[in-house]
Amino acid sequence: MHYTTREKITVGVVYGDQARIRPVWFVWDGRRYQVTSINHVWRDKAGREVLVFFSVSDEANTYLLCYHTVQLEWSICGVSMEG
Amino acid sequence: MHVDMDAFFASVEQRVNPAWRGRPLVVCGGGKRTVVAAASYEARPYGIRSGMPLYEAQRKCSDLLVVQADIPTYVDASVRVLQILQGFTPAVEVYSIDEAFLDVTGSLMLFRGAERIARMIQERIDEELRLTCSIGIAPNKLLAKLASGMHKPNGLQVIREEEISALLEDLPVEEVWGIGPRLATYLHEMGISTCGQLGRIPLGILERRFGLIGTMLYRMARGVDDSSVAPFGAAPDARSIGHSMTLDQDICSKDEIGGYVLLLAEMVGRRLRSGGYAGRTVVLTLRYSDFCTFSRRMTMKRYITTGPEIHELAMRILDGIRLRDAVRLVGVSLANLVKGRVQIPLFEGERKGEELALAMDRVNDRYGEFTLSWGPLLGGRKGRVVPPSWRPKDGDLIHAIS
8 A cells, every 4th residue: 555745754864985875764743763674775856956765664664755955855755555 | 798687667666665575566657558668577477578558467467566667766776787887897888778788808807707797797786776687698799688588587698609500590580689570470471480590591582582681680690790889978879869658548639639749749859959969850650549550750951959849840740641540659759860950040930949948948957857848738747758769868877875
């Protein structure tokens, strides 16, 4: 089951080498979600702005997070619930 | 060396969503009558293949997961694969979004052999993207492409010079790169079903029957291919630029068809200008509901670059066609191209049209495709597709942030 949204969220991120970033938790609608795996990372462009998408999972579901590199904001774009 | 990503779109989707791994899945376009763009390996035992209409795929597998194509994800993965390949040789020819040819002649000493390079490429792609690819190694591109398809997925096949004739002897002609279903049918009608048989036909007979193609067939049957790897960035100029789309439902009204023609013309114009091209010949392709497909063309004296100009000419072509049936597919392309044209339009109207197009390009470059467009296209489909001629752009090659 898929749920599509576009809401600003707060994300806890670890910066690694070569400017790589790794979300470790995020807060969405007042609830904190712990990221247990990063499934895939890719970039897209909205005009000149580069958007970095992270498909991440917690113990239950998969979430699509987006980092807006110009506004320096995070948003959640979708949730995929198993089953 | 030929590198072919395994079930690329489907595999990327299974990376993005772990719940989809191990399940039969197809990636499709967004239209109601879309076809399968890619099928996961789990879907293939059901007889599901790329190009099959979605309703047919769903009939074959009731549990089939249908995912709408997300082009930016695939483009990003493809660019990352390209960056890995360029770490082994600068001679990388991007053949399509999921295929590339490499000339590794100059890297053999450094990496100690072609097979080792292939293994390292497979390891790097697995490590960085968790995707698999199949690799073919051979003396030329024709045979390398054949080899990469022999052991999929995650395969590695080497064809050595001394193995070529034995391999080709019983190989069905349709398995050779460049021999499509229609050509294969002609050959079958001539009693030729394998490359061995094709190779024994005298060149003169093939040339009389097929013209220039006959010469190519003669060479292909012997595994001969002199084409070189055209490194990314040194690819030859495009000969035509076009887009087509299958409509959500068959339509008879020329006005309605004209709406799609405008969208396609705008997409063609945008690609044309971003590549620095201008063209003189507009080609309109229509497919009737019975799949009968035909093209009509019209050539102008001057070169054009803008969507409205392409649209106007395409509509003149459409006006001259007496539709005998409802239309299910519309295609617009521009041929007779030149690159880097510097010609100031003579008339004010043309100059204003070009200036307007360039101004719209600047807005859309900054804020995204179709931010600024023509009124009739508002709220319509904003097609985002991967044309066969897809190659990464400079902007795609910026350093990944993660």
